[in-house]
Amino acid sequence: MPKLTIQPLDENNLELVRHWRNLDHVRTRMATQNRISQDEQRAWFSRINKKQAKHYIYSLGDIDIGSANISAISTKNGTFEAGIYCGNSKYLGHWVNIAASLFIYDKAFFEFGLTQSTAIVLDDNRAALNLNKNLGYVSCGRHSDHIGKYILTKDMYEVKSQGIRKVIERNKL
């Protein structure tokens, strides 16, 4: 079985990520749904390089699958936001996306030493809500009429991710 590989986002794959981000199955799941131009993408990349954020591309073997990130990192408060989307539509619903999610949360909680993640998710984003529920996120209010707010603690993640991790690891992803 091909292995999951993860590499930092750089200028060489910036256009690929913009292409993914503008696809309907990704764009319509975002809180901000406008299409991104090349100039906007370059400006965004310049901004994130100055911010407390880590952006990655994940692949299965030599096939690029999607984008994952840890953003809004506050070492003072121990908080962060995590984001992941599958750009390659052939791999929607594939295990590799779950494996990439574990990579992101493991990095934030265990490598960066952060303790709490917050998320906002559209009410109709069933896949993200299902994943987040299984990772241990709990509702903590509303961001807007159609967007909920959720919170995940490191302790809850450690407990809830055990079963997921076991299945992922035994399949050697």
Added chain:
Amino acid sequence: MTHDDKIAELKKQMSEILEISESNLETVNMSDIAEYDSMGKINVSLIIEELFEYEIDFDTLDSAKNFSGICDILAAKV
């Protein structure tokens, strides 16, 4: 618990996590169940492991087109 009891429990638990009635679970293709995505399959894997002490892998689980197919795999492997 007999094998049949375990199959009945598997159906009950899959019905709950996949948000589908037990009768529908018996008739639809797994690919037509919205909740049977990557996370849904991981949860089904864990239920199978708990009930049957069998660590089913992704490829084997994906080879089952419907609930009956999953039962056939379990009958052959367990």
